[in-house]
Amino acid sequence: SNGISRQKGFQGFAESAEFENICMSYSIDRGNVVLSEGRDRNIGVTQFVARLYTQVLDREYDVDGLNDWCNRILDGKMSVTEVSTTGFFCSPEFLNKQLDDEEYVKVLYRTFLGREYEEEGLQYWLEQLHSGVSRDEIIKGFSYSQEFSDIMKTYGL
Numbered sequence: 001s002n003g004i005s006r007q008k009g010f011q012g013f014a015e016s017a018e019f020e021n022i023c024m025s026y027s028i029d030r031g032n033v034v035l036s037e038g039r040d041r042n043i044g045v046t047q048f049v050a051r052l053y054t055q056v057l058d059r060e061y062d063v064d065g066l067n068d069w070c071n072r073i074l075d076g077k078m079s080v081t082e083v084s085t086t087g088f089f090c091s092p093e094f095l096n097k098q099l100d101d102e103e104y105v106k107v108l109y110r111t112f113l114g115r116e117y118e119e120e121g122l123q124y125w126l127e128q129l130h131s132g133v134s135r136d137e138i139i140k141g142f143s144y145s146q147e148f149s150d151i152m153k154t155y156g157l
Contacts, residue, residue: 003050008082038071044156
C-alpha cells in the first residue's frame, strides 16, 4: 500500500538472514532477486512519493507515475522539494482541480505539515494571498518549514 512492488517484498524475504540460514542448512545457494522498478530503489522515497499522490492529488498512485517520480529523485534530476512543489502542485492534474485559495492552503497544510490547519494559520496564509503574494511564494513558506523537514526525515530524506 506504500508503493513498493511485490517483487521488492519478495526480495525482503528471499534475501533475509533467516532464509539464508535455511538455505545453508540444505547446502543451497540462496541467490539474489534482481529489481527493475524505480519504486524499488529506495523504500523511503517510494513511500514519500506515494504520500504526495494521496495528499496533493487525493488519489492512489499509478505505478508508472510512481516509478517516474522515484527515478527523477534518485537519479538527481529533481530534488524531493522540487517534486513536492513544482512536480505535483504545478501538474495539470492538480491545476485542473481549480481550487480556491482556502482549499489550496488546506492542501498545503496536509502535504507539507502533515496535519489539518489551525484557523489562525489559515487566515494568515489567506491574507498573504489576498494581498498579492503568489501561490509559488506561499508554497515556499510551507516547503521550507521545519515541520516538512521533519516529515521528510521520517522517510529517510
